[in-house]
Amino acid sequence: MLDPTVREYGSWGRYPRLRPRAVVPITWRDELPDLAALPGSVLPYGYGRSYGDSCLNEGGTLLDVSGLNRFIHFDDQTGVLRCEAGVRLDQILATFVPRGWFLPVTPGTKFVSVGGAIANDIHGKNHHVAGTFGRHVLRFELVRSTGERLICSPAEHADLFRATIGGLGLTGLITWAEIRLKPIANAFIDEEQIRFESLDEFLALSAESADRYEYTVAWVDCFVGGGRYVRGHFMRGNHDPSPERPKRLPDRTLRLAVPVDLPGIVLNTVTIRAFNTVYYHRQRAARVRKVIPYEPFFYPLDTIHAWNRMYGRRGFLQYQCVVPTDGDNAAIKEILDRIRRAGQGSFLTVFKTFGDQPSPGMLSFPRPGVTLALDFPLQGAATLRLLDDLDAVVRASGGALYPAKDARMSATTFRASFPRWQEFARYVDPHFSSSFWRRVTSEDGRSA
Amino acid sequence: MSTATTTPTVLIIGATSAIATATARCYAADRARFFLVARSPERLAAIRDDLLVRGATQVDTYALDLTDLDGHAAMLAAAKAALGRIDATLVAYGTLGNQQQSEASVEATLREWHTNATSTIALLTLLANELERQRGGTLAVISSVAGDRGRRSNYVYGAAKGALSIFLQGLRARLRKAGVRVVTIKPGMVDTPMTAHLRKGPLFASPERVGRDIYAAMRRGRAVVYTPGYWRLVMFVLRAIPEPIFIRLPL
């Protein structure tokens, strides 16, 4: 009964809950409201798949761009697609996979907009070969609050182009964009899953897979400690090359949903531990190789609509950082140790090695190193304290936190993560703002 | 123009509606040929481009305010000229007027009535004759669950949709012999520009979901479709409540 595309104007972690004063639907790209005349500051809103407050604007106006969901042009020779910025990635896949084209970069959910993918300069399992989403964006139209409509590309308004990619919606409204899709032979992925039992094993698998596998990622159980540090599954895959397999998958609509908030008890350390143990042992063999449709490979969570409600009404925090890899990887070990010692669980912990393709945006998050993404059920001050401690480790290592997943980093951590933030700030539209931006640019970095 | 016989021809009146767009996208995947009617040429152009990318083989557009009854015949002639035989027709335009405004003003009430009932019935009269002559085709019209029972919060809109539903019931019986299938579509609450000002609860559906249902119903030529389907049950219960109780409910 629940429909994944009807909007509530929250963020995915359901924390913090901050209400805008107004929501203005944007439906036609030639009929835009006077942005400077809207109440308070304005912020574009895609599908709220960011976790914290970067897509929220308390007391201001949200521009709901989901009505801008039309394709404009497709060149079937080059794969260049021009579409409106509210087009969701699942809509692109539904139309173009059957014709033999795939997204150049995709996150772990397909319910995000092209505009949101640009604004967070998102990354996928192919970061080590393809870099970020922004690298596959050829140009877009940016509407500023002055009413100016600027075509931005590496050649025109190049500075605004680089500020807007990863620009967190603060530089203006993207109305349409041109992205380059990539050819595929069919809708299947040739996947291999390998169990590993230490961080070194994970790093060795990443290194060994980088040249031969387009997609790599690992799921990690961070509860098992004591010298072994991590155990988990390494997943790597390539698009299956055989022209015989079908390009079209049978229609499969969402079957499962979490219709109401579960009581906070459901996900506690005990259940998370149990889940992790079961998950780890579900695969008996150390290696399993199979050819599977692209959907379960890329979007295992999308089949359970609103899974974020599992964490109950208090919501949850996602923590994603990147730390540079070095000789002894002390930072990663320290982060895992602290989580274990605090006894706070992560249901889904994802590890991925970023490659060295430069990210195009001034505030892009991906950079060479290992990225860790963890979920924390919100257990009050203890959780926040733990994450502050982790921040210190990340800062000391020269790493960064991902704004798309953040609800609580301090101004200090933000500035350390994004040394070009002041250069970026010059391109922020004076009528645009977000709860996130006010938080990380305020002095104490906590008040919204 | 090339007339591939396997691709359906589709006439959409009120083509800029979010629900109509979602339905049209399903037909575009079948490589349909379209004739789209709505008020704004710019909006029509945006939808044409979208449908062409999605696989439509031909899209013609026609700008007309449907409350202008004198324009109906010329528009239908143009549609016939562009499409030849019209396999599927979807009438989707409508307005969800402000109930309080209608209560305060006869003019507002009649304007709502004219858009949602009179002009639609006028158009359907011409369309019915055309399809009867053609001896076949599917004629789908978007009515509403609001037309199933009068409620204090939107009875002006509801009455117009109710009139439309009854008109369609009769039309369905009349056109059966000519092989024309009349489909009455009753959406529940849908998240579209029409309802942008309302708070979205769990009963709201996306236009995509509703568009898929409409496409499936049109393909099968079903008589009356509630979309999403659970509205059939909801309306069954609402219709069953005795009037003395019903008028006390905060609906």
Ligand SMILES: Cc1cc2nc3c(=O)[nH]c(=O)nc-3n(C[C@H](O)[C@H](O)[C@H](O)COP(=O)(O)OP(=O)(O)OC[C@H]3O[C@@H](n4cnc5c(N)ncnc54)[C@H](O)[C@@H]3O)c2cc1C
């Ligand atoms: C299950 C899950 C898995 C995920 N996996 C990944 C992953 O693997 N990699 C990754 O990088 N991210 C991942 N994410 C995060 C997600 O990809 C990003 O947060 C994405 O930006 C969300 O897009 P959205 O359309 O929902 O935008 P929103 O969350 O609504 O907004 C995101 C930002 O984009 C801006 N914005 C939106 N539309 C426009 C526009 N038209 N013009 C200008 N600015 C705009 C907003 O102002 C905001 O700053 C994941 C999220 C979930 C829920």
Ligand SMILES: NC(=O)c1ccc[n+]([C@@H]2O[C@H](COP(=O)([O-])OP(=O)(O)OC[C@H]3O[C@@H](n4cnc5c(N)ncnc54)[C@H](OP(=O)(O)O)[C@@H]3O)[C@@H](O)[C@H]2O)c1
């Ligand atoms: N949304 C719901 O909850 C809901 C529920 C039940 C039934 N419905 C019905 O579904 C249908 C489609 O609505 P929607 O939800 O898709 O809303 P929508 O996107 O706002 O579409 C309404 C459409 O009606 C058109 N229209 C209005 N007056 C017109 C006129 N005089 N001449 C030509 N076109 C006119 C509008 O065209 P312009 O682009 O020119 O404005 C617009 O395309 C309507 O009949 C509505 O009553 C909707």
